[in-house]
Amino acid sequence: MSLDVNNDIRLQRFLTAIKYIFIYISSLLQKAFLKNTSWYNSRGVTVNKTFKMAAPVAEGATCDHLPSDMAAAKSIASAAPLALRVLAECPVSKARACILTLPHGVVNTPVFMPVGTQGTLKGVTVDQLEDLGCQICLGNTYHLGMRPGPELIEKTNGLHGFMNWKRNLLTDSGGFQMVSLVELSEVTEEGVKFRSPYDGREILLTPEQSITIQNSLGSDIMMQLDDVVSSTVTGPRVEEAMRRSIRWLDRCAAANRNPHRQNLFAIIQGGLNAELRKACLDEMMKRDVAGFAIGGLSGGEEKDDFWKMVTLSTDHLPRGKPRYLMGVGYAVDLVVCVALGCDMFDCVFPTRTARFGSALVPWGSLQIKQKQYAKDFQPIDPDCQCATCKRHSRAYLHALFKSDTAAMHHITIHNISYQLTLMRSVRESIIEQRFPEFVASFMKRMFPSRQQYPGWAVDALASVNITLD
């Protein structure tokens, strides 16, 4: 966003005045409504009085141009259900720490979002997730659209009500699963055609349908349906997919029934081709979306190509809107991509690897099922404050893996804690203006020696003026 208020004091004062008037009115109305909301909230109904009344938009309105007086009033009154406030920026790199305000509460960025594909984070209760400090997690449109289906979820007041998660939810469009999980899917201009693995029916997922399902799910952030091609594909298919994704973005935006409480994110495509990426950026940024995702990466391409596409994207994406890098979750990748200017990340890796007994630690990972841990009486990480590490040893978890599923739950809790703690530390270091030092010590802890730092990571960090010695 570029509400370039620093250059217009009168406009700034006007907007501030409007803001305070709305805050005052909203507080009066909140008091009147407050006692009725607890029943609604317990049933997962979002009561967004704050957004209808006094969104703190002066600091993060989603307009991309300098608004006229009327447009300013309109943008505040239209209550975009997302506001981004940049708290701190790293003076050296492109890292930033922000507060992202969504209908179901505040999210501190940079943020790692755990993935709860089928309306549950495998083996973890929503209370445990809340206690870990998770403010936003993912649900999957394809899986939930199949089972239990959008009509049923609508009856429970959306996915929030169905799984009883009171904080924020992001749903992806279903496009990726369709292409990666389902054989013989066919992409046309209309949508993605595939055969349902559950009953063999032929199904067509269009942009409109993806949004309809996501509207029923009621997520705080919805992803557009994009035409996904693997990052290893080259040739004209890449451009075709990119152009189609732009057209599908428009169709998704038009299909959104709930623009006041559900945000739509665009997904930048273009493969590993800088020109195509730039073209996509230029086009998608003309649309008034709540945020941008960088898609089509983290799919097996060379890391050297990967980071260049990430940094190209963040170079051009607007400062005032969140940048979501999809499918990235390894610790090193997270830290580097924060340096490159990304705010939001998701990945199944930490939770999936937990179920195989792999526990994430600042110096790599421990394969708890291996014999070497059978008599190791330390916790997974002596410095970790999670419930697992406070109570259990590697030896006990090793033994438990032979008997009961609870072993997986213990490691899942630990891994989520590891990811969230990592992001919290990254964030603090940005706010305290010592992010480059944080990166240096993070790398030192993670790798036994300087020679083992991944080359792409060193290059990527160097490109944003963080040199590792």
Place this chain on the structure above:
Amino acid sequence: MKVELCKVVRGCRLGVWTGFGQQHSLELPGCLLYTRCATVPHLTQDTLHTLSCLPTVTQVTLDSLAEHHEVLEEFQEGVRKFAGLHDTAVFCSLHDPATTCPTGHVTNKTVSVWGSGGRIEMTVAKFMAMQALIQPDCYQSMADGDTWQTNTSRKRVRKAVDRTLAHLDECLLLHHKTALKNTAVFGVVEGGDILEERVRSARETAKRPVDGFVLDGFQSPAMEQELRGQLITAVTAELPLEKPRLLQGVGRPDQVIACVEAGVDLFEGFFPFQVTERGSALCFQYSVTPDPEDAGSPPPTVLEINGERPAVEHPKENEDGNPETITQFEMNLKDIRYREDFRPLVEGCDCYCCGNHSRAYVHHLLVTNELLAGVLLMLHNTAHYLGFFRALREAIKREQLQELKTAVTTVDLRGRK
């Protein structure tokens, strides 16, 4: 340690078992907290402690711990600490009540347990060495219980009784020589389904200086409850009043009540786990105080309540003992009827699952094979089962046992307590 009885009603003993562990006590009749490898299945300490009034005694078994003897030997501080257990007393039994051991592996000098890596054979010496590593507050002596199959010969049953007594004597010798001398030891009463052997085993075991009694070999699902009751009554008649009696392998609520009437104090708490594993939620009634909403209306009948058909078309005794068989005490949440049922599992239940989730959600988790299903069901089933035991104690106190029996065996699909 002893049992302080406060009331005996029609054979049912109401009291408190005290003086074990670190000043622990357990109300009787009661059940032990079932674990696998010292963890309540599916649960971490966080989720476990959403349950109130957990039993103060946790049961661990040699089936799941024997294979870890090396670690325990290195650890030196016993299983409670090794597993990071909460403040609880630990009872160590031989076998896991939720699984059936293969038969035919008992010899004169050894019994076998089954871990994840296969069969582990134990002499009394090895058995006692394991106890020293586990450091329970209470354990059962080594026993030959391989007589639960139908048509076990009289000779085999007699041998089982003899062996068990011999093992007990050997255990006691070693018990007093080692650090275990401050641990409580329970003798095991065997005897298959032969009355004379049962009485003999009980009398002989009672002569030894044990702290309590385990009643073994009653697990067979083929054994009619009536026979079981008769045998147990005969056994408990031989046992001293002030020592607790633990019955192994029986967990169904109706059988629990019948066995309490026969003089049993303690049960293994594995039934909620078995129900969980088949994707079911316990929903049987155990409230005997009249529900004001029912005043003036006839009591619910088995069929056609609110137009619903019973979850089990023909509720029957779980005769085949197959753990997959749905009993009349539960609702199978995999059933499609629960797909759009947004009520809690059981109305009025205060467990974490019922307070936060619906039948439809649990159904969805089961259909999609999600791990959380096990967590939620285990919480609910444990809470419901513990509630049943509380109600049982109340019913004995108020002499309302018949009303409780009626409530428990009535299939009420409204799912209210």
